[in-house]
Amino acid sequence: MNEDAMIDAAKRLGAGPAARLDVDATARRVLERLREQPARRSTWIRVQWLRIAAALVVVMGGAYAVHQVWPTRENAGHAAHFVADDLNGLSTNELQDVLDRFDEMISGSGTAAPVEGSGDLRELDPQQLKRVLRSLEG
Amino acid sequence: MAQPLPRTETTPDAALIAAWQTGDEQAAAELVRRHARALARFLTGAGAPESELDDLVQETFIRAFRSVDRFRGQCQFRTWLMTIGGNVLKDFGRRMKRRAVIPLDEMVRDVTGDPHELAEASETEARLAAGLKALPRLQREVFLLRAQQGLEYEDIAAALATTPGAARVHYHHAVRRLKEIVK
Numbered sequence: 001m002n003e004d005a006m007i008d009a010a011k012r013l014g015a016g017p018a019a020r021l022d023v024d025a026t027a028r029r030v031l032e033r034l035r036e037q038p039a040r041r042s043t044w045i046r047v048q049w050l051r052i053a054a055a056l057v058v059v060m061g062g063a064y065a066v067h068q069v070w071p072t073r074e075n076a077g078h079a080a081h082f083v084a085d086d087l088n089g090l091s092t093n094e095l096q097d098v099l100d101r102f103d104e105m106i107s108g109s110g111t112a113a114p115v116e117g118s119g120d121l122r123e124l125d126p127q128q129l130k131r132v133l134r135s136l137e138g
Numbered sequence: 139m140a141q142p143l144p145r146t147e148t149t150p151d152a153a154l155i156a157a158w159q160t161g162d163e164q165a166a167a168e169l170v171r172r173h174a175r176a177l178a179r180f181l182t183g184a185g186a187p188e189s190e191l192d193d194l195v196q197e198t199f200i201r202a203f204r205s206v207d208r209f210r211g212q213c214q215f216r217t218w219l220m221t222i223g224g225n226v227l228k229d230f231g232r233r234m235k236r237r238a239v240i241p242l243d244e245m246v247r248d249v250t251g252d253p254h255e256l257a258e259a260s261e262t263e264a265r266l267a268a269g270l271k272a273l274p275r276l277q278r279e280v281f282l283l284r285a286q287q288g289l290e291y292e293d294i295a296a297a298l299a300t301t302p303g304a305a306r307v308h309y310h311h312a313v314r315r316l317k318e319i320v321k
Contacts, residue, residue, distance in 0.1 A: 001262065001320050003313055009266040010285040014182025017191050018175040026192060027170035030199045031163050037200070 095129040096122060102133070151215040155206055170199050173216050176287060180220045183282045184227055185271055194230060198223040213296035217289055221297045224279050269319040273312055280305055281312035 001009075090098070124132065149168070157165035174195050186194050202209075202222050209218050270278050276298070283294045284305075291302040291309075298305065 001265065001317065003317075005262060006266060006313065006316055006320075007285045009260070009262040010183065010282065011288075012260070013263055013267060013282075013286060014179035017182050017188040018178035020188075021174060021178050021192060021195065023171045023174040026174050026195055026199075027167040029192075030170050030196050030203075031167060033196060033200055034163075034166070034203060 092126050092129070095126060095133070096124075099124075099129055099132060152211060155209065155215065158203060159206060166199075166203055169215070173219055174199070176216060177219055177223050179286060180282055181223050181227055183267070183270060183286055184224060184278060186227055186230070190230065194223070194226055198226045201226060213293045214289070216287070217283065217293050217297040220283060220287070221279070224275070228275070265320045266316065269316045272319050273315060277308050277312035277315070280308040281316070284309050 151169065151172070154165040154169050154172075158169070177195055177198060178191055181191060181194050181198075182188065198219060202219050205222075209215065212218075270281070273281070280294055280298070283289045283297075284291070291305045295302040295305040
């Protein structure tokens with residue numbers, strides 16, 4: 001079959017079924033379906049939104065429950081961070097007071113404090129005191 | 139409801155589309171009357187069974203009217219309509235496949251199955267229909283848009299979001315393969 005014969009055949013293809021199509025009836029039916037289906041579409045959209053909202057509630061509720069049962073380690077991280085930050089705002093005397101408390105606690109439990117090159121905390125400068133406190137935080 | 143547009147056979151599609159967008163149902167009905175038969179020929183060529191043809195034509199127009207805001211005159215309305223028809227037919231084929239009542243190839247593509255059509259179609263048409271069903275979808279649709287509907291490559295390309303050169307290549311591949319299949 002050559003190309004011209006193909007084109008001729010293609011032009012005839014479907015001519016019978018197309019001629020039998022009642023286009024006025026088709027147009028009426030299309031309009032009827034267009035009138036009917038927007039309502040169904042808005043219902044569908046409402047249903048989809050309800051499903052999304054329900055899924056969000058389940059996810060958020062689940063996340064809250066999980067958070068309550070297994071607190072994340074993030075909080076511990078924040079606490080350590082805040083303690084370290086607080087050290088920067090302390091004066092030498094305040095730092096020494098804090099270390100005295102630690103010293104008492106450590107002495108009470110029989111553990112020696114890791115003090116760098118000195119047995120007396122009062123001889124340390126603020127930078128050394130901060131290093132000692134941070135090492136105690138672990 | 140908008141005031142109905144006074145219509146004549148020469149009222150451009152664009153005017154009817156604009157009227158439909160303002161709610162003129164008669165403009166939509168006129169578009170159906172104007173393009174339904176060409177669409178039916180295209181769908182039949184692409185493999186639609188005649189028993190489902192009316193429903194497929196309706197579904198195509200419904201989808202087109204619902205998404206008409208996306209039609210910006212990039213091609214003829216009829217060409218755009220046929221690309222939607224191709225998608226409608228593809229979805230129909232999927233539904234039939236899921237139901238598995240009748241094998242897809244027989245249900246969607248075999249135009250020789252209907253005795254009435256068989257008597258009506260010439261041998262050449264029957265061979266072409268058989269050849270078309272062996273083509274990839276894009277080649278089949280480009281071939282039908284060009285050979286059956288007589289559309290320009292520029293129009294086909296705009297409707298299929300490709301280039302005229304690519305549309306031409308698809309057409310020539312289709313012709314070459316049809317020649318091999320329909321010897």
